[in-house]
Amino acid sequence: MSGQLDYGLPGLQETLPTTLREALYDAAVSLNYSDGQLIQARGDTDPSLTIVKSGAARLGQIGIDGSYAGMAVMGPDQFFGEFTIFGGLPREFDAFAVGPTVIAKISKTRFDRLLDKHKGIRSYFLAFLAQRLHAALTFVDDLRRLPLNAQVAKTINMMHQADGKSPTVKVTHEELSEILGVTRVSINKALRQLEKSGLIERAYGRIEIPSPAKLDHWVQSQSRPNAAEI
Amino acid sequence: MSGQLDYGLPGLQETLPTTLREALYDAAVSLNYSDGQLIQARGDTDPSLTIVKSGAARLGQIGIDGSYAGMAVMGPDQFFGEFTIFGGLPREFDAFAVGPTVIAKISKTRFDRLLDKHKGIRSYFLAFLAQRLHAALTFVDDLRRLPLNAQVAKTINMMHQADGKSPTVKVTHEELSEILGVTRVSINKALRQLEKSGLIERAYGRIEIPSPAKLDHWVQSQSRPNAAEI
DNA sequence: GATAGAATGTATATTTTTTAACATTTGGAG
DNA sequence: CTCCAAATGTTAAAAAATATACATTCTATC
Numbered sequence: 001m002s003g004q005l006d007y008g009l010p011g012l013q014e015t016l017p018t019t020l021r022e023a024l025y026d027a028a029v030s031l032n033y034s035d036g037q038l039i040q041a042r043g044d045t046d047p048s049l050t051i052v053k054s055g056a057a058r059l060g061q062i063g064i065d066g067s068y069a070g071m072a073v074m075g076p077d078q079f080f081g082e083f084t085i086f087g088g089l090p091r092e093f094d095a096f097a098v099g100p101t102v103i104a105k106i107s108k109t110r111f112d113r114l115l116d117k118h119k120g121i122r123s124y125f126l127a128f129l130a131q132r133l134h135a136a137l138t139f140v141d142d143l144r145r146l147p148l149n150a151q152v153a154k155t156i157n158m159m160h161q162a163d164g165k166s167p168t169v170k171v172t173h174e175e176l177s178e179i180l181g182v183t184r185v186s187i188n189k190a191l192r193q194l195e196k197s198g199l200i201e202r203a204y205g206r207i208e209i210p211s212p213a214k215l216d217h218w219v220q221s222q223s224r225p226n227a228a229e230i
Numbered sequence: 231m232s233g234q235l236d237y238g239l240p241g242l243q244e245t246l247p248t249t250l251r252e253a254l255y256d257a258a259v260s261l262n263y264s265d266g267q268l269i270q271a272r273g274d275t276d277p278s279l280t281i282v283k284s285g286a287a288r289l290g291q292i293g294i295d296g297s298y299a300g301m302a303v304m305g306p307d308q309f310f311g312e313f314t315i316f317g318g319l320p321r322e323f324d325a326f327a328v329g330p331t332v333i334a335k336i337s338k339t340r341f342d343r344l345l346d347k348h349k350g351i352r353s354y355f356l357a358f359l360a361q362r363l364h365a366a367l368t369f370v371d372d373l374r375r376l377p378l379n380a381q382v383a384k385t386i387n388m389m390h391q392a393d394g395k396s397p398t399v400k401v402t403h404e405e406l407s408e409i410l411g412v413t414r415v416s417i418n419k420a421l422r423q424l425e426k427s428g429l430i431e432r433a434y435g436r437i438e439i440p441s442p443a444k445l446d447h448w449v450q451s452q453s454r455p456n457a458a459e460i
Numbered sequence: 461g462a463t464a465g466a467a468t469g470t471a472t473a474t475t476t477t478t479t480a481a482c483a484t485t486t487g488g489a490g
Numbered sequence: 491c492t493c494c495a496a497a498t499g500t501t502a503a504a505a506a507a508t509a510t511a512c513a514t515t516c517t518a519t520c
Contacts, residue, residue, distance in 0.1 A: 061371055069374055071367075087360030092367050122352040129359035130317030136366040137301075137322050141291055143373050144299055144411030148476085172497065181374030183478055188499070204486050204497065378506085402467065416507055418469070434467065434516050462520090469514070477506070484499070490492090 016051070016077050023118055024051060027111070028104035033097035040081070044091040047108035051079040055101025059093040060178065070178035073098060082125065085111055143181075149190040150222040151180050153199060156207055157219045169207045246281070246307050253348055254281060257341070258334035263327035270311070274321040277338035281309040285331025289323040290408065300408035303328060312355065315341055373411075379420040380452040381410050383429060386437055387449045399437045 016024065028051065033039055039057055040050065050057075052074050059080060060070040071093055074080060083089045085108050097103075106114075115121055142151055155176060159169045173191070177184045191207070194200045199215050201208040209215055246254065258281065263269055269287055270280065280287075282304050289310060290300040301323055304310060313319045315338050327333075336344075345351055372381055385406060389399045403421070407414045421437070424430045429445050431438035439445055 061375075069371065083360035083364045085360075086356040087364055088357075089360065089364045092364060092371075122356060126316040126352060126356055126359065127318075129356065129363055130313035130315075130319065133359055133363045133366060134313045134317055134319045134322060136363060136370060140366065140370055140373065141299065141322075143370065145291075174497080184498085185479085185500090186477060189477090192499095202498085404467075413508055414468085415470085415509085419507090422469095432468085463518100464520100465516105465518095467514100467516075469512100471511085471513100473509085475506100475508070477504100479502100479504075481501085482499100483501100484497100486497070487495100489494090 016079065017124065020118070020121065020124060021051075021077060023114060023121075024049070024106060025053075025104055027114055028106045031103045031105055033101045033103060035097055035099050035101075037097045037101075039095040039097055039101075039103060040091050040093070042091055042094045045084070047084040047088065048081060049079055049085055049106045049111055050081040050095070051104040051106070052076055053102040053104050056098040057095045057101060057103070058098050059095050061092075062094055068178055069181055070175060082129065084108075086125070086129070146222060148180070148182060148186060149193050150219070152176060152187060152190040153194055153215065153222070154219050155179060156200060156209070157212075157215050160209055160212060160215070167209050167212065168203075169209065170205065171207060172205055246309065247354065250348070250351065250354060251281075251307060253344060253351075254279070254336060255283075255334055257344055258336045261333045261335055263331045263333060265327055265329050265331075267327045267331075269325040269327055269331075269333060270321050270323070272321055272324045275314070277314040277318065278311060279309055279315055279336045279341055280311040280325070281334040281336070282306055283332040283334050286328040287325045287331060287333070288328050289325050291322075292324055298408055299411055300405060312359065314338075316355070316359070376452060378410070378412060378416060379423050380449070382406060382417060382420040383424055383445065384449050384452070385409060386430060386439070387442075387445050390439055390442060390445070397439050397442065398433075399439065400435065401437060402435055 030053065033055070042061060054076055056076075057074045057080075058070065059072045059074060060068055062068055080093070080095070081091060084091060142154060146154065156169055156171070159171060160166075163169060173184050173187045176187045180187070191200065191202055195202055197218075198210070199218055201210060260283065263285070272291060284306055286306075287304045287310075288300065289302045289304060290298055292298055310323070310325070311321060314321060372384060376384065386399055386401070389401060390396075393399060403414050403417045407417045410417070421430065421432055425432055427448075428440070429448055431440060
């Protein structure tokens with residue numbers, strides 16, 4: 001899994017268990033996209049599950065004013081579009097290929113046939129949807145409550161943990177501003193503050209994390225306690 | 231369904247189909263709460279599905295500073311806590327009884343037994359989780375992009391539609407401020423603006439909607455078009 | 461119908477974020 | 491090595507939201 005590409009809404013990314021992956025790939029149609037090509041548009045209604053086989057897909061939303069709000073970048077073996085299949089809902093995101101990308105697409109018809117054959121699929125997707133929902137609700141809460149520098153720190157921390165052990169997170173201020181829905185100027189100010197606190201170090205096109213433990217600890221401390229009384 | 235109590239995250243509320251409801255109530259334990267009593271605390275880890283039998287449950291989160299962010303009020307036959315069962319995750323919200331309230335609680339053990347007996351349950355919850363996830367993602371998007379007055383209008387419009395045909399929405403400024411995570415002052419300013427545009431009328435403890443069609447149309451016009459190219 | 465509590469209206473000072481420029485630094489391609 | 495595009499740094503003014511405080515209006519109920 002191309003860790004460095006993962007960012008955005010936490011928990012949105014999730015790779016498939018091996019057995020399930022193989023069954024899905026067997027039922028899928030392969031499609032090739034070149035860099036920047038549109039994979040799906042927000043509002044599309046054809047119900048199908050989309051899996052990234054290679055390359056990456058950038059998910060996001062384009063605003064009424066043309067502005068772009070990034071949500072996540074999906075790497076190999078990550079998938080999306082599950083609510084078109086299970087909920088009969090339209091696509092929520094636009095998706096564009098990042099670099100040459102191969103997509104496996106499974107129509108609802110074929111997917112339903114799989115559901116009968118492989119009993120574990122429903123349980124897997126139930127757990128998976130529950131996780132994504134939980135992540136989304138947490139994200140809502142963060143957006144509403146945390147000060148911007150905490151949001152930024154949390155996002156960087158998440159990206160770092162998704163990445164493995166590298167002390168470097170490859171992300172631009174522009175990307176952070178898309179994810180969190182604020183301007184680059186605000187991101188810059190937040191990063192400056194975090195750097196002053198010794199939690200991160202700014203660099204060109206990347207953020208250095210001198211002490212992952214320290215960052216993680218600080219991020220945790222900014223979150224809500226598990227409350228008791230109103 | 232006690233429509234006037236519904237508000238908050240759209241799609242979070244959903245009543246149960248009759249057959250499923252009966253099976254669930256059979257497997258459940260009944261618990262009684264008095265007004266304001268704590269039903270569950272954020273962070274609780276016992277996996278169980280919680281259904282409101284009568285009365286209502288107010289879901290929300292309490293901040294590190296003691297502030298409260300409302301998420302929804304669940305009425306009769308609405309349920310929550312599904313991701314503790316399916317995802318093994320801790321509770322995301324604090325829940326308090328609104329008025330005398332009876333809660334049906336189904337432990338994961340009992341629920342799993344039901345899953346084997348009633349084949350349709352998994353499919354129902356898959357669709358349901360997909361809907362909730364979709365609603366949550368839409369809500370994230372709204373929070374990030376829409377100006378406050380559009381958020382307020384959208385929330386009121388949603389409450390109005392959940393309510394049926396009544397041209398009156400019973401909600402206080404305080405409640406709106408909890409839902410949208412802004413201060414009462416900001417809500418007031420937004421409402422004044424919406425009133426000046428003729429979309430709503432302010433009243434004591436309620437909002438009047440002179441022309442639901444007009445409000446709905448305006449709300450739609452504030453949303454994103456289904457995008458094409460980046 | 462008097463009244464207390466709830467809800468709303470409003471004002472000011474402060475903080476945060478945006479908007480809109482423009483300058484500087486970096487790193488890769490040729 | 492040089493150049494250029496991308497990324498970052500910075501500033502100032504305007505806009506938006508917050509915190510705080512207090513006045514006013516409404517309505518259920520005694």
